[in-house]
Amino acid sequence: MNINSTLISGFQALNDIGYLLQNRRSLLLVTDKNISAIPAVATLTEQLRRQADTLIILDNVPPEPSQHDVAAQLESLNGRQVETVIGIGGGSVLDVAKLLSVLCLSGAPTLDQLLAGEKPTARLPSLLIPTTAGTGSEATPNAILAIPEQETKVGIISPVMLPDYVALAPELTTSMPPHIASSTGIDALCHLIECFTATVANPVSDNYALIGLKKLFASLETSVAEPHNLQARLDMLWASYYGGAAIAHAGTHLVHALSYPLGGKYHLPHGVANAILLAPCMRAVRPAAVTKFAQAYDLLPNADRSLNDEEKSHALVDYFAALVRRLKLPASLDELGIKADQLPQLVESALDVQRLIKNVPTPVSASMVRNIYLTLFPTLSA
Structure with a gap:
């Protein structure tokens, strides 16, 4: 395209x-x-x-x-x-x-x-x-x-x-409040990492994704902490643009498939829904995308290059979870007062988003989707 x-x-x-x-x-x-x-x-x-x-x-x-x-x-x-x-x-x-x-x-x-x-x-x-x-x-x-x-x-x-x-x-x-800058930045991150690991990824989308990830990792937290830092804000605009360009040439997958029902049913802002799902979904697809996760990890400003690819892939998922916490975004649906009684409907709705499910680099089952959603309700296992 x-x-x-x-x-x-x-x-x-x-x-x-x-x-x-x-x-x-x-x-x-x-x-x-x-x-x-x-x-x-x-x-x-x-x-x-x-x-x-x-x-x-x-x-x-x-x-x-x-x-x-x-x-x-x-x-x-x-x-x-x-x-x-x-x-x-x-x-x-x-x-x-x-x-x-x-x-x-x-x-x-x-x-x-x-x-x-x-x-x-x-x-x-x-x-x-x-x-x-x-x-x-x-x-x-x-x-x-x-x-x-x-x-x-x-x-x-x-x-x-x-x-x-x-x-x-x-x-x-520059007028975006910190929580909006944070959640929209995580949305861009989801676009980039999902397109990079999608079944339909290709050299063109990979190029966009890698450039965007490098800019985002270097500028997201600075742009939130320093809203009038025009260079950080411009770098985030470019990271977001590259994320969109990656979508145009590939496509998102699991995070977005599972976030659509949360937005549709509970009207959660899209970036917030994606932030909650980012680490759990990436943890689920990590075994099928170890090499690409390692490539993404190497773009982090403080990447530990002594790790092997398997270790880097785990470290990237850990980074995602810690990033959401540092940005003070919700990490669970419990925090938002949402109950788990609609879990079957959420699973069904997510699986209906087949244009995205088909892009997931690992087989997706109802039990897999349910288990991911369950992680968003930690009180159920407390």
Whole structure:
């Protein structure tokens, strides 16, 4: 899958947005109210308002949007014509912007048709600007939607949704509170390590994953502790982008398959659900990915090169568990007050995510999935 987006990056990269969009006269800006209040975004919005004949702003995209939310966004446009779609925000905003770039095009499939598996063949020109360093949505062909009726999430996937332009501006991420920077960073980590170890991994996705992992290991904790460290924030944006690019060429697997039901049923933020599952899932797949785990371990700033591959693979899983603790993210569902009475439904829902389960480098059974979920309820074995 080719990623042909034009990228601009660095402090004040937003100053170049006007040039990129100089001939676009009718713009749709997709964001949320928290993001639209960021001074740099407000400045960009005013620039776009002066530059374009029409600027339509949709600034109420919710976290973890459902298909109903996207339908409401589309309906609110009242058929107004749009020439270019701009998404500024976290993964939820960018996913909605990608979908609207398809749905606002005359003759496009409906949202229901996309959910049923029909693939779009065209979209409006688009620009995506992430304000979190986690989802990598700006580099993936995916748009993830919650399906409340099924208490899970689904992905609408098509290379058509990859944007024309991407801007990585670290100043937009400095307002993220520590828990958001931590959880979105862990999401990026999951993308990178899952794609690196997936059955569909290949030299292209491996290259993206290894570059991204090196940047992430070196910058995640610094970016959380020092939110105005623009170099660390930019490195995290690149790590996130590389994670998205790895997804575009390979795919995630066990962590994401098991996290979708947690988001769908309990509405856990995606990064938090992934953080809880990271170490348990990686411990389960480690025996089938020892060499690659060892390669990833060697990218850690303080890696012990005297270990053999088997020891390195165990040490990497230990690092993941310790990292989640250091970032003060939840390590169990018990901590969040979630009970284990829905365990059978969680297992069933996770196994239904076959597009991800098939990427797991080891056979996946119901008992395996149940045992992983059980580790998230330590009080059951106390």
